[in-house]
Amino acid sequence: MTEQTGQGGRRPANDGPKAAARNRAALVAAAREVFAEHGLDAPLSAIARRAGVGQGVLYRHFPDRTAAVAAVLEENVRQIEQAAGAGDVPFAEVLGVLTWHLTESAAFIGLLHADRAVGRSDIRAHALDLSGRVERALRGRLPAGHRLSADDLVLSVAMVSAAVTGPTRQEREDRALAAWRLLGVEVGPVRAFGGREPTG
Known part of the structure; x- marks a missing residue:
């Protein structure tokens, strides 16, 4: 397993709580859009894709529908x-x-x-x-x-x-x-x- 590195070979900074807050906000916005377009039974994977995050991030914030x-x-x-x-x-x-x-x-x-x-x-x-x-x-x-x-x-x-x-x-x-x-x-x-x- 290799670590991703940023410019100059440095590892990108871990934003920790800031990244978590941004991810949650992106997921809520994506869920609003996906539910509006496809109803409340829309696949949760569509929300993760729309938010630009992996399904693991989605389930960390929202364990279920x-x-x-x-x-x-x-x-x-x-x-x-x-x-x-x-x-x-x-x-x-x-x-x-x-x-x-x-x-x-x-x-x-x-x-x-x-x-x-x-x-x-x-x-x-x-x-x-x-x-x-x-x-x-x-x-x-x-x-x-x-x-x-x-x-x-x-x-x-x-x-x-x-x-x-x-x-x-x-x-x-x-x-x-x-x-x-x-x-x-x-x-x-x-x-x-x-x-x-x-x-x-």
């Missing part, structure tokens, strides 16, 4: 909570972050309908908890006098998420925005929290 799905869902919810918790982010932009996750993540759509989901009992309880977190984050930021009441907000999110269909990300986004327009609700830029532009 449930762990990979849970990681994508957790990241989606965390971003929505961060957007909702940022006092300088208008409510319309929080809805833009939510809409980005709806268009990017097939798993996230299932999460928002977890209360009536069938099958996938391995993630149902976790999904119900995450769904509650999304609801609390959105209700906590709903401006006084907004077109939607707190109860209407939850129903509206369910209606929009049900409209998010289509083979491409752009088609899903267009349908989500059309659904928000039909509800008379303003939505800010559709992007991940932190200003990243949508991919694909």
